[in-house]
Amino acid sequence: MSTWVPTEGTSEALLSVRDLKVTFPTEDGLVKAVDGLTFDLNAGETLGIVGESGSGKSVTSQAIMGLHRGTRAKVEGSIGFEGRDLLKLEDEELRVMRGRDIAMIFQDPLSALHPYYTVGNQIVEAYKIHHGKTSKSAARAHVIDMLERVGIPNPQKRIDQYPHEFSGGMRQRAMIAMALVNNPRLVIADEPTTALDVTVQAQILDLLMDLQKEMNSAIIIITHDLGVVAEMADKIMVMYGGKAVEGGTADQTFYSAEHPYTWGLLQSMPRIDRERLERLQPIPGNPPSLISPPSGCAFHPRCAYRDDENLGCSTIVPEFDVQDWHPVRCLIPAPKRKAIFDTEIRTPSS
Amino acid sequence: MFAYIVRRVAAGMVMILAMSLVTMVLFFASPVDPARYTCGKNCTPELLEQNRKALGYDQPVLSYWVDFTKGIFVGSEFPKDPALKKSAPETIADCPAPCLGYSPQSSRPVRDIIVEKLPVSASLAIAAFIMWMIAGVGLGIVAALRKGTLVDRAIVGSALVFYAFPTFFIGLGLYVFLALKWGIVPVPAYTSIADGGVGLWLQGLLLPALTLALVYIAGYIRLTRAFVLEAKGEDYLRTAQAKGLKSGRILFKHTLRGALTPIATVAGLDLGGLLGGTIITEQVFNYDGLGRTAVMAATTYDLPVTVGIVLVAATFVITANIVVDVLYAVIDPRVKYS
């Protein structure tokens, strides 16, 4: 990766999102859920979007799928997918792409699957809608094959069972089978393992990586778990209050993080692979309001390194320079950030 | 599932018998002497005593109930008097099983009365049911899909108007204006299919069924609207959308299947409740159904008819309950009875 995104107009990425903004009108005011996101994603690549609740990570994925159409949300910017701007497509043009070119895996497979239809019915439906000419029996055979590929034992029998007859892990496998049944080029996985136990999570992450290699799909994995992105992601975008605050390769994020919020995340997490620290170092305070975010840098009220006098953290809005190879939305000069990371944040094992 | 139904039906039968006992206890506890109502103008104490004995009102309530319950299974005779049967067998009315009692006021077995009146009430209930289901559920879906628009508010608001007026007011209003004043529809009168064919039967049902439907529509609009809105927020609809399904398919296959299940439950219970007779609507339109008969029986202290109608109505309600629960397991694969 040279720069975060190439110079204007030259992107040949599978997905290129430019200055994406999603706002919702509410009684209390305008919620700026996503506020100017820019990133690229190539075929076969995995982007991890990391953030806490309210950071805008899930809204981003729904905007890419066009799921905000017909609601009161306003989506601006552009979402280029194979050279076409998804935001400018007619509803019908976008519908045809959903599930075929871009598919989604949701957090809780129990509520994301319809309780009244068999798993097979729902996956066959996902296949048939984009393969109208295929016969029912051929579609069914294809789905059985797909269930087998995602590791569901005895698929001939399981295809006719209902979601509630599946265990949590098997349900998420079925959900993955449904998402991948049309061989999509982009898969968005929104917290795909958050509802699962850790031993099942390990199975599911393995499965996703295997299938990605097989199909050469691009994956966006949305999660709050830094461990999951460490395992899955090639690049990582850290979001805070609807904005990207740091972007880079997985190595950059973990071994030379430069944003104080990323530092906060790395330090506040207890580590399973390390001897216990005396104390965790939490990020003080609470996530920002999306209706009236703090002035200047949205993170400044919680930032241990803020310097209002010299840097203007509470007044100047920092930029996210997408022409940088490791963009960081922070007013602290880069050399100083690197020095802070090296002396205070880096731990012996990283 | 079979075991479940057997258990429910058994429990339902016990409940029905208990209800008949409760009705009798209330009746016996009344200070009015029911035998007095069977005795006419030229009543003498001897005649009164004779009638009381013939009707069985001289026994304790429990043994009256045992006699009655026995009658359901093995039949009975009225009056129960072996001496009289020998001397004047023509004065004994036979009441074969299932015997629901014998009405002294109308000199007929209760079962015959119910068999005569039930079709009137049932026709009315079913016709009204069809009307309010189509209109209520349909409008409720439209209101939910157009949530927050003028259409939504118009539907919900006007439904509320009908809901707010008492039944007799709506009934009389329709009767006076549509039938009498403007003559848009003929004056309603019940004609059975056997007597006048389907056309006349429907014509007679139009206004009373409409009255009853209007009362129920409001509730169904609000219920449907709420359930459809709730279903629209379900994660599985987002999945359906993300699959690339067309909006029509999302609505009919995914949204409504989830939303309408609870409506089926409420609808089944409402229908079960109405089959046993509607008092006000039948009164307003002078429909000779179970509701009106029940009112007559209660005001003339005709215990056998009162108990009979209570039993029939209770049977419908209990059956509806069982049917609805079983239906639920059919609609929702997650529901399993064991």
Place this chain on the structure above:
Amino acid sequence: MTTTHPESDVILEVKDLQKHFPTRTSGIIRRASDPVKAVDGISFTVRRGETLGLVGESGCGKSTAGRTMLQLLEPTGGSIHYNGRDITGAHGNDLRKLRTEMQMVFQDPYGSLNPRQTIGTIVAAPFDIQGITPKGGVKAEVQSLMERVGLNPEHYNRYPHEFSGGQRQRIGIARAVALRPKLIVCDEPVSALDVSIQAQVVNLLEDLQAEYDLTYVFVAHDLSVIRHISDRVAVMYLGKFMEVADRDELYSNPLHPYTQALLSAVPIPDPRKENKRERILLKGDLPSPINPPSGCVFHTRCPRFREELSDTERKRCTTEIPLVQKIGDHEVACHFAGPSKVEVL
């Protein structure tokens, strides 16, 4: 049965604790059938001032165990001694008095606070119930508690919905420590919270423990949080303890194949390390706690059973219930306990 004395350092002693939930047969006449064995014979002691971590996957019975040891659920079998006193089956007044010494913090900060009560009322409830008036009055005490857990005491009259998830969990904690209990069972207290808030609450719990000499039983599924907060850790599977050991010992040298698989499944936030790791994958799903597998309950999914054992050894796993044995400082319920062949962390 050994009795412990109040002055000993054991605050809670649990022996062979069982909690079964009844189920019924289908059929026209319904009889009681095999129960769900949520907790099926666990024994352990909790030492005064320590934190015992109870970890396992969903359905392993850890929450039920936590509730049963506080008598929120009535145990089906076994005994619980608190400070040497048998409290098994305590009820009524006895139980109410015990509540001044044993408290609970719940997972769901939304569900465990009455939405129609103010924070002041919620935190004051323990005083009302016990009929205790603290020095300086209930309100002053409640406000100082609120301040202690990091809430603004002026928000005394606000309702739960006006607080964020992290603040609500602080309210739950203030309520739990109000009577200065000796033992608190924390049931997944941070799993509903965001990472940055999680650390705040964990630190608060640690501070309160030092300040009030608290003993914790900390129930959680997050192995990283458990490693941070616990002094000793018990690993549960299908209602039974698989392994109990001191924290660092358990994490650096797990001896039970289930502990090994569990630790190896947790992704580490360190990509280079993560790429090099070899994962022990468990096959299949959790068996039903109504019909747990015979012998060792873990054998159906055990990688060691599958890959390393001979047929005669396997026979032992499928027929003989492994007893808890002491190996070094570990208590392990496995016939073939031993270090893993691959590095788990």
